[in-house]
Each structure stands twice: as C-alpha cells, then as structure tokens.
Amino acid sequence: MDKITLRPFRAEDAPWLVAQHGALYARDEGFDETFAVLVAEILADFIAAHDPECEAGWIAEVDGRRLGSIFCVRLSGDIAKLRLFLLVPEARGRGLGRRLLETCMAFAKARGYHGMQLWTHESHRAACALYARSGWRLVSSRPVRSFGCDLVEQSWEVAFR
Template sequence: MSKSVAADQIAAVRDFNRFYTRHLGVLGQHLMDSPYSLTEARVLYELAHREAPLAKEIGASLGLDAGYLSRIVQAFVDGGLVKRTPSPADRRQHLLALTAKGRAAYADLERRSVRDMGAMLERVPETERPRLAAAMATIQHLLGNGPAAAPILRSPRPGDIGWVVQSHGAFYAAEYGFDASFEALVAEIAGQFLAAHDPGRERCWIAEYDGAQAGSLFLVRDSDAVAKLRLLLVTPQARGHRLGDKLLNEAIGFARQCGYRKVTLWTQSILIAARRLYQNAGFELVGSEPHRSFGQNLIGETWELRL
C-alpha cells in the first residue's frame, strides 16, 4: 500500500471499481451479450477510430502485451473482421484495417453500448444526469486522462444556498472591502427565496465546474411584467469558462418563458466584469445614484433588458 495515500481513499476507489464494473456488466466472458470480450471490443474500437494503425500502436494505446494482442488480431483475421497489409516503411510490420464484416461487428457493438448506457441513465432522474456526467469527467480529469468536467448549471441542492451566502460574503470582502452588512443582505435575499419562491416564475441556478460549486444567479418576480436578477457570482477559480454568460442566458430564457416583459437588476459601478456581462447580454443602464453601503462609498446602477 502507498504510504502517501490514505487506506480509506484506496478502499473507496476499489469499492467504486467493483461497483462500476459490475454495473456495466464487464465481468462476464463476453461484453454486452456480444461474441467479444472487453479487451477484444476495445481493440475493435481502436481499429474503427484509427487510420490503418500498426498493431504496436494499438498495443501501446491499450497497454496490452504484444503476444496477447497478436492472438486477438489473428483471431480477427481468421474471422474475416480485419485485414493486414505490409507497412511500406517496414515490411516486418503490418497495417491493420477493419473489413466490411469488421465494421458491421463494431457498429453492432456501438448500438449495444448506446442501448445499455441509455437504459442505465434512464434509472437516473433527468435533473441529475448532468451531475453524473460531470462527476465522471472529473474522475477522468483527476486521473490524468481527459479534460476537466464541462461547466453545468443546475437547481440548488441542500447546502447550496448557504454556499451562496458564504461565497458572496468572502468574495466581496476580499475584492472590494465590503463589510458584514453585505453578507447580511445576501442572506436576507437568499432566505426569502428559500422560504417563499414561486417555482413557476422564480428560479435559482447553481453553476458547477469540475465537481464544485462555481457560481450562482437568482431570478425573482418584481411584478407580473418585471423580473429581477440577483446574486450573480462566478468564483475566481472558475473564470474563463463563460459561466457568467451561461447563467445570464439561462435566466433570460426562463424569463421569456414565464412571460415577463422586462428584466431588471441593481449593481455597482465598480463591478466592471459584471457590468460588461450585462451589456453584452443586451441590458441598458437606465439610472445611477451614489450611496453609502457595505462600508463603502458606491455608485449604484440600475440596468434593464426589454424582452
């Protein structure tokens, strides 16, 4: 056992591996009720997605023993799935390609995989599927074999509203010197939303990036015709992924669906990045007024978007 990794962490990964391999049905002799083992299916996948590769290239990609791979390839050749041609660069090596029969076999495997994955995801609530996909991408990213999870927007879960309050308080104190009265205002707004929001006309979005909360935005009713945006935040760690644009576009689209005629918001002139987001989304500055709030001398601004 590695001395630098906790035993409970190793046990958790092993437990997940046992669960997932059992869930995917890869422990049997054949994959997805096909004639092929998991390794054979992976070789077919590589052949279908490469242009005339050498056997050693596939072996290196999959980490397969050369002798084991050679037996798989020979079985595919004997079965009419693969054809071999000598490499022009080295006559001792052979280029591999799927035959028409091999392409049909791969297409059948692909259909089975899509069918089985669809059936598995159908058991997951639709609202939780983006979270599942993001968690898988996070695993792939952290183990060094893929991109970071794509940002997602989702409804709040228990603990998220508390995160919104804490994050606003900490961020605005660090960046702009706001005092505790700002955090109190955020807590009041968030608390009112939790206690009495109308889910048909009001909504909160939590942005998630790489498996962690990364931003927020609330849209609340101001009147039958007017909606108000509140508590827009993108964490410094998640900047550069257009999360602010995604949050605004989602809120504006929802406002249109609800039949609002206008969306309004109140911000401060010093919030340059946020003001740029509002302007790019089509909002117009309709009023400004100096005020003393949150321990600072500020200029408050009202922006509006007609839908």
C-alpha cells in the same frame, strides 16, 4: 473547466452562497459583514416563499464543486429581477457568466416576463460589460454609502421582444 453543469438551486446551497458572497466582496471590494447578511436574507426569502412556476435559481458546478450562481425572481407581474449573480474567481473569463445570464434570461422570457431589472455597482466592470453585450441598458447610477464603502450603485434593465 471540464463539464460544468447548471443545476437548480437547493436550500443546502445557501450557506455556501452567503459565505462566498461575504468573502469575495470583502476581499475584492472591502464590503463589510452587512453584505453577507443581505445575501442571507435574500436566500431565506427565496427558500421560504419563491414560486417555482416563475422564479428559479441555478448553481454552476463541476465535479460537485460549486462555481457560481444566478437567480430570477418576480419583481412585478411582468418584470423579473436578476439576483445573486456570482462566479468564483477561478471560473471567470471562460464564458460561464454569459451561460448563467443566458439561462436566467431565457427562463424569464419563457415564463412570460416582458423584461428584467437588476441592481449592481459600477465597480463590477466585467459583469456590467456582459450586461451591455446582452442587451441590457443602464437606467440609473448614483453614489451611495453601502456595506461600509463609498460605491456607485447602478440599475440596469432589459426588455424582451
């Protein structure tokens, strides 16, 4: 991977993000179409109402080809939420996930958030290991039926000092 850049999310990235989330999660986890619908709703809300002073999204790309994404949105006055963290398979294992996560966390800290939260599934082992290495802690875990699958839903958080 040559010269990967992180650039701000643009509205025209939304269809790609919805398609990638839908295809990758269907292929890798057996998720049904309701997951892509959720991603589309999250992106539509972000495009329509995000506050650029305290919320941002990034797209990782090389030579104009998108490789991944991450978003920081306001959850409450002093807590941010990490959303839509994705890497295409060919971009994994090269430190790009860590770079995206560090960028998102640094943004949240710089905007005065005291911490962050995220929601994921236990099956995302590489991402969960990255969260743990980056100071996040697992705060809850429960079995659910979502997106046509039996999953173990997890909530993670990190406090900034």
